Amino acid sequence: xxxxxxxxxxxxxxxxxxxxxxxxxxxxxxxxxxxxxxxxxxxxxxxxxxxxxxxxxxxxxxxxxxxxxxxxxxxxxxxxxxxxxxxxxxxxxxxxxxxxxxxxxxxxxxxxxxxxxxxxxxxxxxxxxxxxxxxxxxxxxxxxxxxxxxxxxxxxxxxxxxxxxxxxxxxxxxxxxxxxxxxxxxxxxxxxxxxxxxxxxxxxxxxxxxxxxxxxxxxxxxxxxxxxxxxxxxxxxxxxxxxxxxxxxxxxxxxxxxxxxxxxxxxx
Amino acid sequence: xxxxxxxxxxxxxxxxxxxxxxxxxxxxxxxxxxxxxxxxxxxxxxxxxxxxxxxxxxxxxxxxxxxxxxxxxxxxxxxxxxxxxxxxxxxxxxxxxxxxxxxxxxxxxxxxxxxxxxxxxxxxxxxxxxxxxxxxxxxxxxxxxxxxxxxxxxxxxxxxxxxxxxxxxxxxxxxxxxxxxxxxxxxxxxxxxxx
Numbered sequence: 074x075x076x077x078x079x080x081x082x083x084x085x086x087x088x089x090x091x092x093x094x095x096x097x098x099x100x101x102x103x104x105x106x107x108x109x110x111x112x113x114x115x116x117x118x119x120x121x122x123x124x125x126x127x128x129x130x131x132x133x134x135x136x137x138x139x140x141x142x143x144x145x146x147x148x149x150x151x152x153x154x155x156x157x158x159x160x161x162x163x164x165x166x167x168x169x170x171x172x173x174x175x176x177x178x179x180x181x182x183x184x185x186x187x188x189x190x191x192x193x194x195x196x197x198x199x200x201x202x203x204x205x206x207x208x209x210x211x212x213x214x215x216x217x218x219x220x221x222x223x224x225x226x227x228x229x230x231x232x233x234x235x236x237x238x239x240x241x242x243x244x245x246x247x248x249x250x251x252x253x254x255x256x257x258x259x260x261x262x263x264x265x266x267x268x269x270x271x272x273x274x275x276x277x278x279x280x281x282x283x284x285x286x287x288x289x290x291x292x293x294x295x296x297x298x299x300x301x302x303x304x305x306x307x308x309x310x311x312x313x314x315x316x317x318x319x320x321x322x323x324x325x326x327x328x329x330x331x332x333x334x335x336x337x338x339x340x341x
Numbered sequence: 342x343x344x345x346x347x348x349x350x351x352x353x354x355x356x357x358x359x360x361x362x363x364x365x366x367x368x369x370x371x372x373x374x375x376x377x378x379x380x381x382x383x384x385x386x387x388x389x390x391x392x393x394x395x396x397x398x399x400x401x402x403x404x405x406x407x408x409x410x411x412x413x414x415x416x417x418x419x420x421x422x423x424x425x426x427x428x429x430x431x432x433x434x435x436x437x438x439x440x441x442x443x444x445x446x447x448x449x450x451x452x453x454x455x456x457x458x459x460x461x462x463x464x465x466x467x468x469x470x471x472x473x474x475x476x477x478x479x480x481x482x483x484x485x486x487x488x489x490x491x492x493x494x495x496x497x498x499x500x501x502x503x504x505x506x507x508x509x510x511x512x513x514x515x516x517x518x519x520x521x522x523x524x525x526x527x528x529x530x531x532x533x534x535x536x
Contacts, residue, residue, distance in 0.1 A: 160367075305364050309364060311415070314412075
């Protein structure tokens with residue numbers, strides 16, 4: 074159970090909905106403009122959503138999105154993110170996903186979270202109705218660079234790494250990139266070698282002739298780590314522990330938490 | 342950065358550690374066996390101590406290591422404010438017949454929180470460990486033994502323990518000086534007359 078001050082939770086939910094607008098779910102909030110605010114890592118967005126999910130339209134619209142876009146979800150990455158999640162947050166996620174509509178999601182998605190329920194016929198109809206409201210793949214490919222690259226290069230870490238290299242002055246080594254993409258160092262090392270061999274990247278893992286750059290990450294693995302830290306910080310009674318927990322938060326590759334906490338500056 | 346901790350501060354810091362562990366590892370429980378100055382401070386045999394020496398666990402589990410580091414930063418304590426140095430020394434020195442039975446005796450147990458319990462080592466083991474650490478040139482441990490006000494039999498047992506670990510002549514000479522400083526005659530315990 075997440076025990077955050079209501080203001081933080083409400084703000085987080087608002088920002089998560091904004092990110093989903095970028096991914097094509099028509100919530101009544103402004104979308105995140107990746108060119109201005111940073112790239113959204115889809116799987117990290119899933120994790121953030123599942124941590125804060127309430128009983129709103131997200132519960133039906135997200136399963137509709139998962140069904141529609143199942144081929145461009147990196148299930149391996151999602152599985153790694155869920156696996157590395159602290160047990161108590163895993164329980165929160167499991168509880169939040171234990172709604173009827175998620176029983177309608179594809180087996181590949183349900184297996185990641187160990188979901189077993191099956192949806193009612195009524196629920197399937199509701200999800201189908203919600204599905205018709207989603208933006209088209211063509212549209213989503215214009216607003217989400219990560220999804221666009223998955224359409225170009227296939228749903229895998231190669232596409233995601235290419236996405237990350239569109240960040241200007243990324244200055245990250247292989248190990249840091251592997252952590253950011255929640256995968257093995259060896260996977261990233263192999264792809265980096267390929268990309269350097271074909272002169273797509275220079276020796277510093279920077280894109281050669283990068284024209285269409287992004288300012289950083291809006292939501293990434295770092296966001297999820299920061300959210301765990303914030304959740305824990307708010308559980309501490311000791312002010313010293315709370316302060317130390319907030320000091321551990323790194324905003325590199327995480328505009329989400331930067332914006333989330335900027336409204337509550339006293340916590341920083 | 343404060344260097345010495347009194348009984349209240351030891352307990353307060355352990356409470357913070359317990360809180361950190363309960364938030365980060367809510368399903369786990371931890372037990373520490375405390376030896377040395379911290380055990381003495383908690384039993385009010387001395388006012389302050391620099392750190393909390395553990396006899397158990399010999400190797401700190403990752404959760405505890407992490408918690409100790411976080412509390413150290415949060416409370417501005419030295420990084421090794423809880424450490425296993427005493428356990429490591431014992432492991433390295435390996436007493437010939439293993440540790441005496443009385444190392445399993447405890448003085449008392451303190452529940453710091455639902456997830457963290459500390460056990461203070463028994464008096465005989467405490468005196469033995471203090472005598473093992475004593476040297477003529479560094480009087481802290483000798484002073485600690487004096488504060489414990491041990492009886493003849495307790496010192497005799499402690500001498501037997503120290504010699505089971507290290508019975509070379511240099512150690513015996515050190516023991517002779519240390520024991521003299523606290524009013525005991527080493528040679529009487531070993532049945533040996535120097536001359």
